[in-house]
Amino acid sequence: MNKVILLGRLTRDPELRTTPSGVSVTSFSIAVSRRFQKDQTDFINCVAWRQTAEFVSKYFSKGSMISVVGSLQTGRYEKDGQTHYTTDVVVDEVYFTGSRNESNGQGTAQEDSTFNIDEGFMPMPADDDLPF
Numbered sequence: 001m002n003k004v005i006l007l008g009r010l011t012r013d014p015e016l017r018t019t020p021s022g023v024s025v026t027s028f029s030i031a032v033s034r035r036f037q038k039d040q041t042d043f044i045n046c047v048a049w050r051q052t053a054e055f056v057s058k059y060f061s062k063g064s065m066i067s068v069v070g071s072l073q074t075g076r077y078e079k080d081g082q083t084h085y086t087t088d089v090v091v092d093e094v095y096f097t098g099s100r101n102e103s104n105g106q107g108t109a110q111e112d113s114t115f116n117i118d119e120g121f122m123p124m125p126a127d128d129d130l131p132f
Contacts, residue, residue, distance in 0.1 A: 002071040004089050006044060007097060008032035010064050014048075016057035026053035030066060046070070048091040056094055065098030 008030035070091040
């Protein structure tokens, strides 16, 4: 089984491109803190395709918290006579994980009529009002 789940912050703005055949693709990297070594960070390259790519490029920017679910893909290429190896996460799903105050300035998902993040959810009462 090849499944990756990551939570981190985008290190740069996602780059939305279109292939010659018209398919959307975006590349981005996320900074992920290690579980037991909070002072160490890994920088993970990610690639998303089609609607997921368009969603990431529209709603996320540098510094945004993001959760991604996908699979690892390795590759290699030759450059100047040397072989270089790559490892990327091919993203299948993305989730908002930051607060609303971390809006990227391009508008939040709630402001877009095609995607309402609050649809079907009720506001939570204050901690003082919870029965436990």
